[in-house]
Amino acid sequence: MLYPEARAAVEAAAADVRVWTEGYDVVAARDANRAVALAEPPEEVAEVRDLDADGVRVRLFRPAGADSGLLVHLHGGGFVFHDVDVHDRVCRRLANRLGAAVLSVDYRLAPEHRFPAAPDDVDTVLAWLEGEGAALTGGGPTYVHGDSAGGNLALVAALRNPGRFRAVVLHYPFLDPEAGWESYALGADAAFDPREAEWYWQQYAADEADLTDPDLAPLRSDRLGTLPPTLVTTAEHDPLRDEAEHLAVLIAEAGGEVTCTRYLGQIHGFWRDASFPASEQLIRHTCAFLRGR
Numbered sequence: 072m073l074y075p076e077a078r079a080a081v082e083a084a085a086a087d088v089r090v091w092t093e094g095y096d097v098v099a100a101r102d103a104n105r106a107v108a109l110a111e112p113p114e115e116v117a118e119v120r121d122l123d124a125d126g127v128r129v130r131l132f133r134p135a136g137a138d139s140g141l142l143v144h145l146h147g148g149g150f151v152f153h154d155v156d157v158h159d160r161v162c163r164r165l166a167n168r169l170g171a172a173v174l175s176v177d178y179r180l181a182p183e184h185r186f187p188a189a190p191d192d193v194d195t196v197l198a199w200l201e202g203e204g205a206a207l208t209g210g211g212p213t214y215v216h217g218d219s220a221g222g223n224l225a226l227v228a229a230l231r232n233p234g235r236f237r238a239v240v241l242h243y244p245f246l247d248p249e250a251g252w253e254s255y256a257l258g259a260d261a262a263f264d265p266r267e268a269e270w271y272w273q274q275y276a277a278d279e280a281d282l283t284d285p286d287l288a289p290l291r292s293d294r295l296g297t298l299p300p301t302l303v304t305t306a307e308h309d310p311l312r313d314e315a316e317h318l319a320v321l322i323a324e325a326g327g328e329v330t331c332t333r334y335l336g337q338i339h340g341f342w343r344d345a346s347f348p349a350s351e352q353l354i355r356h357t358c359a360f361l362r363g364r
Contacts, residue, residue, distance in 0.1 A: 074336035084262045091270045108157040124199040128177035130155040132166035139211030144175045147219030149271035161343045169358045185277040212237035233297040238364040240302045242342045248272045248282040252313035260308045263339035296325030302360045306337035
């Protein structure tokens, strides 16, 4: 059963123009998403500044009295939408609750920049953090965090760079282009239509072969056992629920340390939405997991 705020969001989304509609204006939709996100009053954070990580824009959020260490955040949006502005408000909340710096990455978006542009941008930022940007960690560990498509990118970053992160946090990650899971049949209770998922993969992949590349479809990876402690969270009414929970099983079977939590009554995208009480709960859940590592 949907919680009230989730039910309201599903009902509101029913009036949206769908991304697969002929003539859909991606640029206008990006602008609209940004305007809505920036309308939320921002929490004060001691330091917020944009930086250039060897050509990739990043935004640093550092709260007063921050502990050493750095959380690299990779935003969701189906590889097509969102940016550091859209995720500015939630990253402020995350940094303040964590008590440590958060670095939000403005990776290139599809379809203008198809796979592997986004994961390559993440690698560029990680290399920059080893050199010119090393001071941002304060000598502490680095963690990686992402939601939806950003969860895909966070997982791929950890797989591409074994030993690089102290821990990984993935909120309802978008993982499987084959989309053959039972949760894709959730129907009207899901604000995220399976046709939308298919459209995102079509925008992201440069060709058919990419759809089976473990750097795009990380459930196919044979390196899941190399991951550091990993937290996977899912939403009960989310088509992506089953693939994310299957990831947790695969990590455990590969000998990794993994925790998986399903948030009941929730829909895809709730983590970023401050109007959802579960958003604050999940932020604090994330912080507790990371502090434990």
